[in-house]
Amino acid sequence: MNGLAMYLATQPARHEDTVERHAPLVKRIACHLINRLPASVQLEDLIQAGMIGLLEASRNYDEGQGASFETYAGIRIRGAMLDEIRKNDWAPRSVHRKARMVAEAVREIEHSQGRDARDTEIAAQLEMPLEDYYKILQDNSYHKVLSFEDMGLGDESILETMSDNAPGILDGLQRDDMQRILSEAIASLPERERLVMALYYDEELNLREIGAVMGVSESRVSQIHSQAVIRLQARMGKRIESGN
Numbered sequence: 001m002n003g004l005a006m007y008l009a010t011q012p013a014r015h016e017d018t019v020e021r022h023a024p025l026v027k028r029i030a031c032h033l034i035n036r037l038p039a040s041v042q043l044e045d046l047i048q049a050g051m052i053g054l055l056e057a058s059r060n061y062d063e064g065q066g067a068s069f070e071t072y073a074g075i076r077i078r079g080a081m082l083d084e085i086r087k088n089d090w091a092p093r094s095v096h097r098k099a100r101m102v103a104e105a106v107r108e109i110e111h112s113q114g115r116d117a118r119d120t121e122i123a124a125q126l127e128m129p130l131e132d133y134y135k136i137l138q139d140n141s142y143h144k145v146l147s148f149e150d151m152g153l154g155d156e157s158i159l160e161t162m163s164d165n166a167p168g169i170l171d172g173l174q175r176d177d178m179q180r181i182l183s184e185a186i187a188s189l190p191e192r193e194r195l196v197m198a199l200y201y202d203e204e205l206n207l208r209e210i211g212a213v214m215g216v217s218e219s220r221v222s223q224i225h226s227q228a229v230i231r232l233q234a235r236m237g238k239r240i241e242s243g244n
Contacts, residue, residue, distance in 0.1 A: 053080025
């Protein structure tokens with residue numbers, strides 16, 4: 001008996017019945033999410049985490065809140081899957097450290113120049129060849145799992161990694177303010193980065209499909225996506241620290 005089966009065996013029958021009826025919802029969400037994740041993430045792991053999220057939803061659902069059970073459960077299921085991914089973060093610390101270095105370089109360049117930082121400028125600021133800068137972007141892209149609704153949450157979220165030198169910048173920050181700042185930051189991205197973000201998050205295309213639309217390789221789309229995320233980190237960090 002696996003861990004999930006043992007857990008279910010301890011629950012009241014009504015919860016077990018709810019889980020069985022809505023199990024296809026878990027698989028549907030897992031299959032949708034897996035297409036947007038690195039190959040190292042296993043579908044079975046997402047399904048198991050989602051089933052536990054479904055059980056928790058069945059225990060905590062309140063009809064008086066107005067949302068249908070499927071809508072409520074879908075949010076809890078997806079959240080449980082994202083928690084599982086974050087818990088088993090496969091990225092070495094060096095990947096996160098280098099991403100913060102790039103974000104700081106972007107922030108300094110854009111502050112001094114008053115415009116979007118170019119790839120060559122960022123590489124020069126970091127004192128490395130352009131190819132090494134692209135390697136950082138590629139590594140970061142492999143290890144980042146993001147969506148608009150998850151950008152402000154979690155241990156490795158945009159808001160948590162914006163600045164190591166500004167403890168407390170999240171204190172008192174309301175979710176509506178975060179979403180407003182995020183929306184404005186996305187709208188200010190360079191056109192190609194904004195297009196990749198729209199195709200990935202709004203149209204829910206995977207990187208290969210976006211590459212076909214844009215006429216570039218999947219690896220180049222991965223780099224553009226990673227650069228867009230890092231640029232958002234730099235810009236949102238600056239805005240939140242300044243209070244604007």
